[in-house]
Amino acid sequence: MSFQLYRSPSTRRQVRAVLFDTFGTVVDWRTGVAREVAAFAAAHAHTLDAEAFADHWRALYQPAMEAIRSGKRSFTKLDTLHRENLDEALRQHGIEPAPVPRETLEELNKSWHRLPAWPDSVEGLAAIRRHYIVGPLSNGNTSLLLDMARNAGLPWDVIIGSDMTGTYKPLPQAYLRTTEFLDLEPGEVMLAAAHNNDLRAAREAGLGTAFIARPTEHGPGQSADLAPQGDWDLVASSITELAELLGA
Amino acid sequence: MSFQLYRSPSTRRQVRAVLFDTFGTVVDWRTGVAREVAAFAAAHAHTLDAEAFADHWRALYQPAMEAIRSGKRSFTKLDTLHRENLDEALRQHGIEPAPVPRETLEELNKSWHRLPAWPDSVEGLAAIRRHYIVGPLSNGNTSLLLDMARNAGLPWDVIIGSDMTGTYKPLPQAYLRTTEFLDLEPGEVMLAAAHNNDLRAAREAGLGTAFIARPTEHGPGQSADLAPQGDWDLVASSITELAELLGA
Numbered sequence: 395m396s397f398q399l400y401r402s403p404s405t406r407r408q409v410r411a412v413l414f415d416t417f418g419t420v421v422d423w424r425t426g427v428a429r430e431v432a433a434f435a436a437a438h439a440h441t442l443d444a445e446a447f448a449d450h451w452r453a454l455y456q457p458a459m460e461a462i463r464s465g466k467r468s469f470t471k472l473d474t475l476h477r478e479n480l481d482e483a484l485r486q487h488g489i490e491p492a493p494v495p496r497e498t499l500e501e502l503n504k505s506w507h508r509l510p511a512w513p514d515s516v517e518g519l520a521a522i523r524r525h526y527i528v529g530p531l532s533n534g535n536t537s538l539l540l541d542m543a544r545n546a547g548l549p550w551d552v553i554i555g556s557d558m559t560g561t562y563k564p565l566p567q568a569y570l571r572t573t574e575f576l577d578l579e580p581g582e583v584m585l586a587a588a589h590n591n592d593l594r595a596a597r598e599a600g601l602g603t604a605f606i607a608r609p610t611e612h613g614p615g616q617s618a619d620l621a622p623q624g625d626w627d628l629v630a631s632s633i634t635e636l637a638e639l640l641g642a
Numbered sequence: 643m644s645f646q647l648y649r650s651p652s653t654r655r656q657v658r659a660v661l662f663d664t665f666g667t668v669v670d671w672r673t674g675v676a677r678e679v680a681a682f683a684a685a686h687a688h689t690l691d692a693e694a695f696a697d698h699w700r701a702l703y704q705p706a707m708e709a710i711r712s713g714k715r716s717f718t719k720l721d722t723l724h725r726e727n728l729d730e731a732l733r734q735h736g737i738e739p740a741p742v743p744r745e746t747l748e749e750l751n752k753s754w755h756r757l758p759a760w761p762d763s764v765e766g767l768a769a770i771r772r773h774y775i776v777g778p779l780s781n782g783n784t785s786l787l788l789d790m791a792r793n794a795g796l797p798w799d800v801i802i803g804s805d806m807t808g809t810y811k812p813l814p815q816a817y818l819r820t821t822e823f824l825d826l827e828p829g830e831v832m833l834a835a836a837h838n839n840d841l842r843a844a845r846e847a848g849l850g851t852a853f854i855a856r857p858t859e860h861g862p863g864q865s866a867d868l869a870p871q872g873d874w875d876l877v878a879s880s881i882t883e884l885a886e887l888l889g890a
Binding site for chain 2 (some may be wrong): 473527535536537540543544551552553554555557558575576577578
């Protein structure tokens with residue numbers, strides 16, 4: 395076979411696995427969450443701006459993980475953080491969560507398990523998988539990522555959830571423990587992500603890097619991560635384009 | 643959809659995930675290892691009974707894990723145990739391992755990553771996967787199980803290696819930590835295995851159980867595990883038959 399594995403300039407090693415940030419890079423969390431929030435609002439006669447609600451719910455994500463990254467709180471899986479943040483987001487929108495049936499809120503919380511893939515994701519991952527190991531490298535927990543994969547048809551080879559590494563990106567151990575489970579050197583693994591800060595941390599940990607532009611992740615007014623802000627090994631506008639750049 | 647998830651009589655819960663013992667149940671370790679041992683012997687001008695060598699190498703598997711299960715040794719991944727046991731098996735067959743190139747032994751050790759599936763495995767797993775989560779529940783480490791899946795085309799949804807649970811079957815935590823990563827109750831998970839002792843431990847941990855007969859796992863003279871030795875929820879002669887029994 396004449397196929398050559400991609401050699402990352404930043405690591406000078408052949409890439410064996412291409413791992414993907416998921417929320418925003420592989421799946422469209424804003425559309426998926428807003429859709430389920432709108433259905434919840436309609437079913438319970440609440441007036442809600444579903445997109446704004448999705449943005450507010452998502453805005454509580456980094457602060458919740460920061461308590462864990464800083465050591466103030468022991469590791470807690472993302473499903474639990476999302477559930478806590480849902481209560482907070484409801485209060486921000488004038489809805490007291492306590493009277494809402496517990497099962498309803500659990501189900502709404504699982505909207506993060508049912509996010510739709512970007513149109514190019516499944517085809518691009520399938521192409522890359524022919525020559526490289528593919529998997530998520532996400533702050534999602536295993537069961538969330540598994541449900542997401544089954545619902546959206548994401549053809550992962552392996553799922554290493556943050557509950558397996560016991561830590562959250564962008565801490566270095568999130569990347570390094572993942573490469574250890576794969577029995578690969580950091581330089582044999584490439585992170586593909588729509589977020590420059592994720593790629594910066596991955597490169598510091600020794601991984602190869604690929605930026606995938608997702609200019610509508612945060613809706614029409616997005617101002618951050620519109621372009622690569624680093625000398626990343628590869629830059630693509632979709633996962634199918636990344637597959638071409640990888641020769642896959 | 644009229645499809646009903648299987649309800650395990652022993653747990654009275656709907657099964658959501660069917661997990662498989664791998665060595666012997668999904669893949670034919672004896673044939674796979676013997677084939678690579680024979681190639682190694684031919685390349686290095688050794689006279690070896692390849693099947694007997696595979697049996698001896700495998701016989702060192704349980705004692706090596708027992709040192710870890712009993713607490714005498716801290717958790718060590720199966721690739722490392724296999725590599726240590728390879729040296730011992732070579733000595734048993736009159737071959738001193740030290741002069742053999744290290745890369746050659748590492749490569750032979752990876753024969754466990756390249757085991758062939760039984761003829762019914764891929765089709766049966768694909769059928770079950772349409773309605774249930776499928777994955778290994780094996781003492782193999784993640785990278786071994788991942789390579790095995792890619793080489794044999796095993797369509798797992800998720801791989802939870804023993805290096806993720808940090809323990810070895812049949813200790814209860816091996817089963818229970820796996821169900822925790824899946825965010826499922828033990829009774830929502832079924833273990834399918836060709837080994838009665840594995841099923842006994844799985845049932846004690848609360849899992850559903852399916853026996854799959856593999857009467858030639860140990861070659862033509864096999865005397866153990868020829869038939870179910872317990873009131874297992876399901877009994878099948880192949881993974882395709884298990885799929886039928888599960889209604890998948």
